[in-house]
Amino acid sequence: MNAMSTPRLVIRLLAVVVVMFCFGVFVLPPFYDAMCRAFGINGKTAGVYEGTQQSDIGREVRVQFLATNAAGMVWEFAPKADELRVHPGQSSDMLFVAYNPTDKPMTAQAIPSVSPSKAAAFFHKTECFCFTQQVLQPGERIEMPVRFIVDRDLPKDVRHLTLSYTLFDITARKPPVAQAAP
Known part of the structure; x- marks a missing residue:
């Protein structure tokens, strides 16, 4: 060369x-x-579902709920219950509770995941706190709903789903507006 x-x-x-x-x-x-x-790879859910289905009352699926904080997120974050048993096709609700223990307003975003990943396309959220960013004032506690339907077409061998959320602190990207004192 x-x-x-x-x-x-x-x-x-x-x-x-x-x-x-x-x-x-x-x-x-x-x-x-x-x-x-x-x-439906990586547990991404099927998104907002606007249809209706008849419940399959002859079948029951266990839906487990998990809540975790990303690194640096200091909020307390948890579901009201660890799991629900649902009939495919029926609309179901779960509440998640978040608490801001700091002395400053914070903004958060929840990212959902469903496992097993082959079931994610059959999990439809009709209402979810993950659709919007959450702003909590210092010491504020809120209940955040998720309404969902497990599709009747969920493969028969899937009897257990896990819906997990990871909560991220996005205050630096979207600073919250502090509430005025009364």
Whole structure:
């Protein structure tokens, strides 16, 4: 290799690195999200459901609820109950409780996940606190509802689902407005 080709090689390698970086940042995430939506991969739920179904009263599915905080989130966050037994097709409700123990207003966003992942496409939320960001004032406690339907077409071998939420502190990205004192 001569001295003249070394700068060209370095430029080409840097170009490859830039192209790979751009692919990873700009192309891969939308592709991944589309695949998750299409196949229910990674526990992403089927989203808002606006249809109705008749309940399959001959079948029962156990839905377990989990709540965790992301790193740095200081709120107390938990479901009112650990699990419900539901009939596919019936509308069901669960309340999650959040408490801000700090002395400042905070904004949070909950991200849901359903497992097993093959069941995620059959779990429909009709109302969920995860659809909006939650703002809590210092010392405030709220109950946040989730209303859902386990689809009648859920595969028969799935008898247990887990709906989990991870709560993220997004105060730095979306600062809350403090309430005025009365």
